[in-house]
Amino acid sequence: ARFYDNCKRKIPGKKAYPRFKKNCRSVEYKQTGWQLNLESRKAIxxxxxxxxxxxxLVGSYDLHFYQPEQIKRVRLVRRADGYYCQFLISVDVQIKTEPTNKTIGLDVGLSAFYTDDQGNKVDNPKFLRTGEKKIKRLQRQLSRKQKGSSNRKKARQKLAKAHLKISRQRKEFC
Incomplete structure (x- = not known):
C-alpha cells in the first residue's frame, strides 16, 4: 500500500516494486467453477x-458412490511429485460404539513412541533421522549446481520429493 501511495503522490526516491508471494500451491473451489464429467467421473x-x-483424474477412489450435490469443495493441491485433486464430501457418518469400561495409561516419551500400562512399547521410528543421510547428500548436490540451470531444478525436485516422502511417513505412522 505504501508503494502505491508514494506513486500516486509522486514522491521522489528509491522505490522498490512489491514482491508478491510465489508460494501459492493450491486453488480451492466451492460449489461453482468446476464440473465433474458425469458419465465416467474420471475427468473434471x-x-x-x-x-x-x-x-x-487418476486414482482408485470411486466417485460414482457420491452424488455431485454431495461434493461441497474441490481443491487442487501441488506437491513435489505432482498435482492432487481433493474432494470435500458432505456425508453423515454414524458409528455406534459401546463403552468397554476399561481404562489404559499411555506414556509418550523420547526413547519409545509410547508405553502403555501393560508394558507394551512402540519404538519411535525416527523417519527424519533415517532419511537424514539422503537429504544431506541431495542438499550438497543442490548447492553445487549453478543457479537458474535445469540441473539445479532437477536437483531441487529430488530434494523436495525426499522431504515429501519423510513427511508422509511421519503422518502415516501417527
Whole structure:
C-alpha cells in the first residue's frame, strides 16, 4: 500500500516494486467453477477464467458412490511429485460404539513412541533421522549446481520429493 501511495503522490526516491508471494500451491473451489464429467467421473473441467481447463483424474477412489450435490469443495493441491485433486464430501457418518469400561495409561516419551500400562512399547521410528543421510547428500548436490540451470531444478525436485516422502511417513505412522 505504501508503494502505491508514494506513486500516486509522486514522491521522489528509491522505490522498490512489491514482491508478491510465489508460494501459492493450491486453488480451492466451492460449489461453482468446476464440473465433474458425469458419465465416467474420471475427468473434471474447471470453468472459471484461470485457464486450467479439463483434467483427467487418476486414482482408485470411486466417485460414482457420491452424488455431485454431495461434493461441497474441490481443491487442487501441488506437491513435489505432482498435482492432487481433493474432494470435500458432505456425508453423515454414524458409528455406534459401546463403552468397554476399561481404562489404559499411555506414556509418550523420547526413547519409545509410547508405553502403555501393560508394558507394551512402540519404538519411535525416527523417519527424519533415517532419511537424514539422503537429504544431506541431495542438499550438497543442490548447492553445487549453478543457479537458474535445469540441473539445479532437477536437483531441487529430488530434494523436495525426499522431504515429501519423510513427511508422509511421519503422518502415516501417527
Amino acid at each position: 473441467t474447471f470453468t472459471d477464467k484461470k485457464g486450467i481447463g479439463r483434467l483427467r
